[in-house]
Amino acid sequence: MTIEKPEWLERMEGILETVNEGVLVADSCGHVLFINSVFEEMTGIARDDVIGHDAGKLYYGVEDYAILEESRKKTRETGRSRQEFFLPTKAGDRLPVVISARTIEDPDGSEFAVVTFTDITEQKAAEAKLREANTKLKEYRKETEVDLALAASVQQSLAPRSLVWTGVRVETFYQPARTIGGDFGLVTPVTNQGEDSHLDLLVCDVSGHGIGSALVANRIYTETITQLRAGVPLDEMLRHLNRFVLQDMGSSGFFFTVAAARLDRGGRHMTTAGAGHPPVMIVQPGSKPLLLDSRSMVLGSWPDAVDGDAMIDVDLRPGDRVVLYTDGITEVFNSRGDMLGVEGVREFVCEVANLPLTDMKEGILDRVGAWREGPPTDDVSLILAEVL
DSSP, rough: OOOOOOHHHHHHHHHTTTTTEEEEEEETBBEEEEHHHHHHHOOOOOGGGGTTHHHHHHHHHHHHHHHHHHHHHHHHHHHHHEEEEEETTTSOOEEEEEEEEEEEEESSSSSEEEEEEEEOOHHHHHHHHHHHHHHHHHHHHHHHHHHHHHHHHHHHTTTTOEEETTTTEEEEEEEOSSSSSSEEEEOOOOEETTEEEEEEEEEEEEOOOOOHHHHHHHHHHHHHHHHTTTTEEEHHHHHHHHHHHHSTTTSSSSOOOEEEEEETSSEEEEEEEEEESSOEEEEEEEESOOOOOOOOOOBBSOOOOTTOOOOEEEOOTTTEEEEEOOOHHHBOTTTOOOOOOHHHHHHHHHHHSSOOHHHHHHHHHHHHHHHHSOOOOOOOEEEEEEEE
C-alpha cells in the first residue's frame, strides 16, 4: 500500500534518522508513514514491511492490542501519551520499551502521530535482579529471625531464676535491649559432699549490643559457671575470666564488667568482688543502702585488671538485702538529659526497701522506667537477695 508522505515529514526524515530511539510516524488512520533505522534494528523488521500498514494490526499480539488501542485513544484525546509496552520483533520476541506518542497537526489541518520507542531491556533486567535480590533478602531475613528467636530462647533459658535457698530468698530480672543481649546473671547454689555450701550471685555486662555481644557473653557465661561450681575464690575467678578473654578472644574488641557476691549457708556472711561494675548495694533496715565499690578494672583489656585485694567481706543479719544490677539500670536519662546514676538508683532502693522482695524488685524497675525517656537502650539485669 502506497501512501503519500507529507512535505514536512520528507524534510524531517534526515533528523529522525539521527535519533537514538526508535521512531514511527503514522497518519490519523494509523497507517505507518515512516520508521527510522533504529526502529528497524530494535525489531528486526524492514521498513518496507511496515510502511503503509497499520502496525498495530500487523505486528502486535492480541493480548497487547487492547493496550495499544487505549494508548492511541489517549493520544487522540490529550495529544500525548506515555507508557511501558512490549514491542514485537521479527524473531517473535517481546522487546520491553517505553512508548511516547504525541499528536501534531500540519498546516493543512491533518493530524499525525509521532511515536518514539525507548528500549528498557537493561532496566527490566536490573529490576528482575533487584526483585530476585529482594526475594533472597526476605528469605535470609526470615532465616535470621528464626535463628535470633532460637538464640533468644537459649539465652533466656540461661537467665537467673528466682529461688529460696538455705536462709536466703532471691528475686531476679533480665531484659535485653534487643532480641538478644550482652548481659547475663547467675544465681548458683553450690554443694559440697552433698550439702549446701554457698550461694553465688553474679551479674556481667559485655560491651556493645546485639549478636556479637551475646556470643561473647554466652562464652563468658560458660566459663564463669564452671569456675563458680568449682568453688574458685571470686578474685581468682575474675583473674581467670580476664586471662581467658585476653588469650582466647583478644582480638574481639569486647570488654566486660562483673559484680559477684558469695553468701555462706544461712546467709550470715558475704564476700563480694567487682571489676569495673556499678557497686553492690547492701540494704539494712533503717539505713541508707551501703555501696560496695568494684576494686578491679574492666576485664578483657589489661592483664593486671584485677586488684590484689579484690574481695570485700561483709557480715549480714536477717532482713538484710543485697542488690546487684547492670548499667542498664543506672545509665538511663530523663527528658532533660540527666542520668539516673548509682545515687539515683540508691534512692529508689531506699524508697522500696520495706516492701516484700518481689514488690521491691518491681518498685525499682517501675521507678527506673518512669525516669527513663523512651524505651530501654541497654540490657537490664537485676538480682535481689534477702537474708531470712
